[in-house]
Amino acid sequence: MAYEVSNKTTGRETMTRMVGTACDWLRACGAGCLGAGAVIASTGGATAAPAACDATPETARHHHLPANDGTVHWGWLSKSLEPELTVHPGDLVTVETLTHHANDDASRMVQGDPGAESVYAWTADKKNVDRRGAGPMDASVFGRGAGEGFGVHILTGPIYVCGAEPGDVLEVRILDVRPRPSGNPEHAGKSFGSNAAAWWGYHYNDMIEEPKPREVITIYEIDATGALDWAKAVYNFRWVPQTDPSGVVHETIDYPGVPVDHGLVEENHGVLEGVRVPIRPHFGVIAVAPAEAEIVDSVPPSSFGGNIDDWRIGKGATMYYPIGVEGALLSLGDPHAAQGDSELAGTAIEMSLTGIIQVQVHDREDLPGTALEDLAYPLLETEDAWVVHGFSFANYLEELGATAQQDIYEQSSIDKAMRDAFRKMRHFLMTAKDLSEDEAISLMSVGVDFGITQVVDGNWGVQGTLEKSLFPADTD
Amino acid sequence: MAYEVSNKTTGRETMTRMVGTACDWLRACGAGCLGAGAVIASTGGATAAPAACDATPETARHHHLPANDGTVHWGWLSKSLEPELTVHPGDLVTVETLTHHANDDASRMVQGDPGAESVYAWTADKKNVDRRGAGPMDASVFGRGAGEGFGVHILTGPIYVCGAEPGDVLEVRILDVRPRPSGNPEHAGKSFGSNAAAWWGYHYNDMIEEPKPREVITIYEIDATGALDWAKAVYNFRWVPQTDPSGVVHETIDYPGVPVDHGLVEENHGVLEGVRVPIRPHFGVIAVAPAEAEIVDSVPPSSFGGNIDDWRIGKGATMYYPIGVEGALLSLGDPHAAQGDSELAGTAIEMSLTGIIQVQVHDREDLPGTALEDLAYPLLETEDAWVVHGFSFANYLEELGATAQQDIYEQSSIDKAMRDAFRKMRHFLMTAKDLSEDEAISLMSVGVDFGITQVVDGNWGVQGTLEKSLFPADTD
Secondary structure, three states, rough: EEEOOOOOOOOOOOOOOOOOOOOHHHHHOOOOOOOOOOEEEEEEOOOOOHHHHHHOOOOOEEEEOOOOOOOOOEEEOOOOOOOOOOEEOOOEEEEEEEOOOOOHHHHHHOOOOOHHHHOOOOOOEOOOOOEOOOOOOOOOOOOOOOOOOOOEEEEEEEEEEOOOOOEEEEEEEEEEEEOOOOOOOHHHOOOEEEEEEEOOOOOOOOOOOOOOOOOOEEEEEEEEEOOEEEEEEEEEEEEEEEEEOOOEEEEEOOOOOOOOHHHHHHEEOOOOOOEEEEEEEEEEEEEEOOOOOOEEEEOOEEEEEEOOOOOOOOOOEEEEEEEOOOOOOOOEEEEEEEEOOOOOOOOOOEOOOEEEEEEEEEOOOOOOOOOOOOOOEEEOOOOEEEEEEEEEOOOOOHHOOOHHHHHHHHHHHHHHHHHHHHHHHHHHHHHOOOOOHHHHHHHHHHHEEEEEOOOOOOOOOOEEEHHHHHOOOOOO | OOEEOOOOOOOOOOOOOOOOHHHHHHHHHHOOOOOOOOOOEOOOOOOOOOOOOOOOOOHHHHHHEEOOOOOOOEEEEEOOOOOOOOEOOOOEEEEEEOOOOOHHHHHHHHHHHHHHHHHHHHHHOOOOOOOOOOOOOOOOOOOOOOOOOOOOOOOEEEEEEOOOOOOOOOEEEEEEEEEOOOOOHHHHHHEEEEEOOOOOOOOOOOOOOOOOOOOOEEEEEEEEOOOOEEEEEEEEEEOOEEEEOOOOOOOOOOOOOOOOOOOOOOOEEOOOOOOOEOOOOOOEEEEEEOOOOOOOOOOOOOOOOOOOOOOOEEEEEEEEOOOOOOOOOEEOOOOOOOEOOOOOOOOOEOEEEEEEEEEEOOOOOHHOOOOOOOOOOOOOEOOOOEEEEOOOOOHHHHHHHHHHHHHHHHHOOEEEHHHHHHHHHHHHHOOOOOOOOHEEEEEEHHEEEEEEOOOOOOOOOOEEEHHHHHHHHEEE
């Protein structure tokens, strides 16, 4: 299935190379390029349940969804994507996910890994995964490349969940998460990740050392066997302009998957010497397909989940998502080895991971009276806590209208995300825990912790954490 | 020693009873009423070291500083306050602190407790602690009462620390924190606290149930022996107008220590049934005297510490403060049994506590090369972590000038506090941990957690937490 954005801009003369959002494109393109009501010519679509849904198996199955150039979509979500896998509620899926930063050090994170090699394959003649982002295929905005990098994450899927209908809730249990070992024999037994302190980071225009501003990549090493629970830095380098195989020069980190020429950068070894970063393997992105728009930038999280970037979404966690479209169309990606609350510099330790998940569907008719009643937001349950995720805009595609996918990058604040997190936690306490508003508000003030999930994903996030121990009767 | 604000406003006709800040007063009063450069007629002052500093004792002493009407100041800080106790570095102090919410239920939190009774004593003829807040003594702004409630916390002290000089760092170790038992025989073995969901809360103009808006007090019970590590709600009530002993009617919670007439409110028992709130006993306020102004509202935290409201500042914690004035002039108060990050509704479980602290002075000449080098902000060390406290304005008295103490209530945001917390954590990593800026920024993105301390104290707060385990060489 191929997409064509029907309103193309013409001419490269307007393609000012800028670091930022796609405002110019939008202005040239008019409302409707992206956002709610986007005009997309789709040549196909998942309009009917796959045949695999016809018969319900007697026992749950365990599927394997590899990550390769045939199973991933890069930088965008869409309700019209063909499913890569169809599962029944209760099924398990081993799902491979690849970091979109692997080409920061291809020898450690791509080479010798057939899946990663197929996804990253890019020569002057052939680019296996052409679209990277929700922008125009002809790169008519900034000329960065197909999709313009308006969205950056390599996402595996989507997975069609039989019986999932709009209004239902999809449960995704994360049973296991493991590092993807380097495929390079030189690095056997190790995994690697990349942290980019990039132009979209919170720090970027507030630096003290020269040269300013600058982008810095730090490569981290993680024990692939799981024996060590910490990561260490291997080296860092400052980004210098990189010419991609198609001949486009990337002055900054503005397009995902650009291979870094290590002949051009200066590797500084011995950085962060002796520092052990506790690993918190998790998926930055788990998304159901948004109903509000046809093709959606993978960066801003929203009511459909997506790029929440909460390190708590790891092994043992369960996520609940309001389903927007038939089959839910679940995608996973943006794997992280470790991240701090705020993701200050723009990224985590971005490292490929393989997870085992189990999916369940909660029918909308069964929700009243449960913790999932009126669930309009992604909800996390861990062994110890319930966590709501507030965003600057709870459903930015709906709230910001036709220009949502540009405007979101200019209208976010932590204050707004805190407001949303407060409302969501109040909703949870009043529905799931049956408290009055007065009870809920007092409890939030004395026993719920609000933290800053991220300030770098367009739609900024604040999470509210409610420890289950506050309700001993529920956990006895 | 008595204070008189020299610029008094005249007439009550301008005293619109408003919920909010003291803008009207400021406009009438002109720049200089409060804030940096405030004009205060002081009849005395701690200008010379107390005689107790003359001889350095051979061994540390353990002092006891009770809380009573002679040892507390209510709602304000000042560099000109006479010390209530003089100590040498290394000395221990058992310091009693009283919650300013005890009169929400006097039978449980005041009655039978001589210290609390002396502080709260207030009849038509006599009010033992008259000034409550940094406003004018004649209540010429809003007519709430002496000090106008521009600052609310009952603060014990100040404590003069011999040898402490501006530019030095004061270390305050919190060796123990214990609940203050109810003095009422009916409640033997129990302690009580009050949570006020009040007009300055983050939720106040964003409620869903009627009547709106409303203020709600929830009384919590805590085991005074320390055997139970959780609090439970006893009852709640909605605030209704209360007439104080001086005859002033308080439509809202606008002046601290107003006795609540329980014949006027409806107690709802059975609220939050079965809920156990984990207790986190800590001091909301630990402050050294600000150098920037003469008399300072106790609500907004700043570079001098003050009302940081971080629940991590409890037993086992060590705080470091840049010293502004000779002797440091340390005050403690605003004791909390429990609080969530954000203190959403405006208060914690406000409960009287007694602590044991030990003070040390780090001479400014000894700071270079240590974790305290160039320390311009309050820094927390726990057993496991270093925590920086960012505020919307790092030093609001200095940054906002003459009208700082009014303006701070209208200019805060979490975004600004996050910016400040980022800068402070970067500073700490680059000085205490000797990292380059690039190393510090990468580490903050992958291994430091930023959370929302409070959004209710005028100068909003974000804390950044760095686990010590990241630096194993320092902890081996």
